[in-house]
Amino acid sequence: MRCLFCKADSSRSRSVEHIIPESLGNSRHILGRGVVCDGCNNYFAKGVEKPFLESPGVKTLRFEQELLSKKGRVPTISGLLSPGVPVEVTRFPKLELTSVAVPPDAFERVIAQKSGQLLIPTAGPWPTGSVLSRFMAKIALESMAARLETSEGGLDYLCGEAQLDPLRDHARRGTTPIWPVHVRQLYPSDGYIVDASGDRQQIVHESDFLVTAAGEWYFVLALFGTEFAINLSGPDIDGYRRWVLEKPGESVLYSLKNLALHPMPTSA
Ligand SMILES: [Zn+2]
Structure with missing residues (x-):
């Protein structure tokens, strides 16, 4: 068996690949062991999915929609406690709790106030450039693999198809800077x-x-x-x-x- 991205022998690879990251609410769309090798799987988690998931707009969306990460947490986002105190806001959906972390030097000022307003962003821009296109290239190829996974010779065809090499290399290595x-x-x-x-x-x-x-x-x-x-x-x-x-x-x-x-x- 060969890896869909680097084409190396992946018969010993153990990891299953989530086509869309778990942190965006996907638990069902998964490729079997070896379709993507362990090396590429690890690389994608750090080099392609993380920059997408940690971008301000996607973090805000994950916060808004209360999407749990692999570790079972909703990401913390930055907000403002009026008048103008920057805070970190965390949600704990299971406890139905929102916590607001105030910087130590602003603590007395916040306590002295009788009331305040918490301002948190409700939407942010989606990532652009190669952060978006490499994320899309990865999901596109993996979605093709998901359709061909059960057909005889389907994955071999996908690995060998030279027309898909630029897309493969864009996802895995960032070649072709603008897609x-x-x-x-x-x-x-x-x-x-x-x-x-x-x-x-x-x-x-x-x-x-x-x-x-x-x-x-x-x-x-x-x-x-x-x-x-x-x-x-x-x-x-x-x-x-x-x-x-x-x-x-x-x-x-x-x-x-x-x-x-x-x-x-x-x-x-
Ligand atoms: Zn690989």
Whole structure:
């Protein structure tokens, strides 16, 4: 068995690869042992997923949505306690508790105040540049592997496909410094669908592949309502931009095809 990214023998590798990090609420989409070797698995955790997960916007989202890390914690974010005291805010969802850490030199000032207001960011920008594109390249290839994992020779084909080497190397080694990703908001971060039994289901993540009329392959992923698209064949996003312009309000993703999505965005 060979690793999807470095193509080295991975038959002795023990780790399973989460296609989307556990810290973004994924416990189900996992690749079997050896699809990604231990070395690449470790590298991705530190070199690709961590910069994405620790970016201010994603940290705020994880705080807002109370997404637990591997260690079972919601990330701490920075806030302001009026008037102007910088604080660190931590949530403990199981205890239904929020703690506010005040710097020692501001402690007396805060205590002397009769009332105060805690200001915490509710949204931040998504990562850009190679932090975003390498994260997307990794998930795109792994999502392909997930589809081919059970078919005879499917993973061998994916490893050997030279057309995917630039994408592979971008994810694993950061080669091709600029690989554009198309980003747009499809629905609010707390968007939900109503399932057959009438219960609300939040759409945390969903993904699919799009083949355009020009024969280009795109991987499309939505995380908490924001859609990201990457071209699998090269660092060019013009074909996807054209597709979006030609099909306003459409997406290959399930929830936009599903009329039961609430609440729908009011403007494009
Ligand atoms: Zn590897």
